[in-house]
Amino acid sequence: MSDRSPSQPRPQAAPHRSGFACFVGRPNAGKSTLTNALVGTKVAITSSRPQTTRHTVRGIVHRPDAQLVLVDTPGLHKPRTLLGERLNDVVRTTWAEVDVIGFCLPADQKLGPGDRFIAGELAKAGKTPKVAVVTKTDLVDSKQLAEQLIAVDRLGRELGLDWAEIVPVSAVAGQQVSLLADLLVPLLPEGPPLYPEGDLTDEPEQVMVAELIREAALEGVRDELPHSIAVVVEEMIPREGRPESKPLLDIHANLYIERPSQKGIVIGPKGARLKDVGMKSRKHIEALLGTPVFLDLHVKVAKDWQRDPRQLRKLGF
Numbered sequence: 001m002s003d004r005s006p007s008q009p010r011p012q013a014a015p016h017r018s019g020f021a022c023f024v025g026r027p028n029a030g031k032s033t034l035t036n037a038l039v040g041t042k043v044a045i046t047s048s049r050p051q052t053t054r055h056t057v058r059g060i061v062h063r064p065d066a067q068l069v070l071v072d073t074p075g076l077h078k079p080r081t082l083l084g085e086r087l088n089d090v091v092r093t094t095w096a097e098v099d100v101i102g103f104c105l106p107a108d109q110k111l112g113p114g115d116r117f118i119a120g121e122l123a124k125a126g127k128t129p130k131v132a133v134v135t136k137t138d139l140v141d142s143k144q145l146a147e148q149l150i151a152v153d154r155l156g157r158e159l160g161l162d163w164a165e166i167v168p169v170s171a172v173a174g175q176q177v178s179l180l181a182d183l184l185v186p187l188l189p190e191g192p193p194l195y196p197e198g199d200l201t202d203e204p205e206q207v208m209v210a211e212l213i214r215e216a217a218l219e220g221v222r223d224e225l226p227h228s229i230a231v232v233v234e235e236m237i238p239r240e241g242r243p244e245s246k247p248l249l250d251i252h253a254n255l256y257i258e259r260p261s262q263k264g265i266v267i268g269p270k271g272a273r274l275k276d277v278g279m280k281s282r283k284h285i286e287a288l289l290g291t292p293v294f295l296d297l298h299v300k301v302a303k304d305w306q307r308d309p310r311q312l313r314k315l316g317f
């Protein structure tokens with residue numbers, strides 16, 4: 001009975017696993033598309049949950065046997081940072097804090113200096129398991145794919161990177177995406193889900209709108225404001241009585257801060273800063289949704305909401 005090898009699956013007794021993963025790779029490597037393909041339409045309601053992770057949650061893969069939380073790696077999206085002299089501490093910290101790192105390398109492009117640079121940094125990143133994900137496999141034939149897999153394997157050997165797995169995927173064609181999830185899950189520690197399933201929503205638009213407002217609100221005051229600044233979009237409704245050719249979307253959003261003293265920072269002298277935040281985020285929201293928007297922003301102190309557990313959950317406290 002007890003002589004089964006540990007590598008054999010134990011479907012019945014498999015413990016629940018949960019943890020964090022981040023995808024790294026040079027720009028255009030397919031990280032976002034892969035994240036979306038793994039996560040599906042459900043995204044996390046709160047983009048930032050300071051008590052759980054300091055990193056922006058991109059999406060959550062929620063399965064009966066595991067919960068995989070995909071977080072952003074700050075800095076690595078920007079080629080200038082990427083090709084700079086050295087990665088900043090934030091990136092290193094992220095790599096040390098996640099449970100698994102997925103390194104995305106497009107199948108249709110030869111490994112370049114950008115890939116080598118990241119791989120070199122990853123090699124120094126300590127014990128966190130690294131999975132090489134060869135993306136966009138739909139763009140190449142099997143010979144090219146085989147060559148790329150060999151090149152990635154060789155790169156790992158050269159740099160002393162011990163790939164936990166090398167997985168070819170196509171997020172666009174939906175090939176091997178669930179296999180990738182199957183391979184990532186065993187690399188997570190045992191543990192209960194980090195987020196209740198109710199924290200996932202089918203309304204990514206609302207979440208993205210909130211995130212755009214949050215970004216604009218944090219711009220320039222990141223050092224003064226806590227990471228726990230939160231934005232909740234209360235309502236998005238088309239304005240009634242508008243001609244079809246001139247639609248307008250009314251968006252009501254609350255910007256929550258932790259202390260009354262922070263109100264001044266967000267609002268600015270004579271409301272100038274909040275107005276600017278509204279204007280900037282409205283432009284981004286209009287670009288995202290493809291419709292003119294009327295944005296109604298209110299600043300609230302989260303303390304007032306402490307007696308309302310539902311609101312608190314929404315805010316990530």
Ligand SMILES: Nc1nc2c(ncn2[C@@H]2O[C@H](COP(=O)(O)OP(=O)(O)OP(=O)(O)O)[C@@H](O)[C@H]2O)c(=O)[nH]1
Pocket residue numbers: 025026027028029030031032033034077135136137138139169170171172173
């Ligand atoms: N054919 C094909 N195209 C893909 C695939 N995955 C991503 N792409 C395309 O590659 C481009 C870059 O994809 P992203 O997911 O934005 O790449 P990224 O790594 O997140 O890029 P940055 O945000 O710049 O770091 C987009 O035009 C995608 O549509 C894939 O599996 N197959």
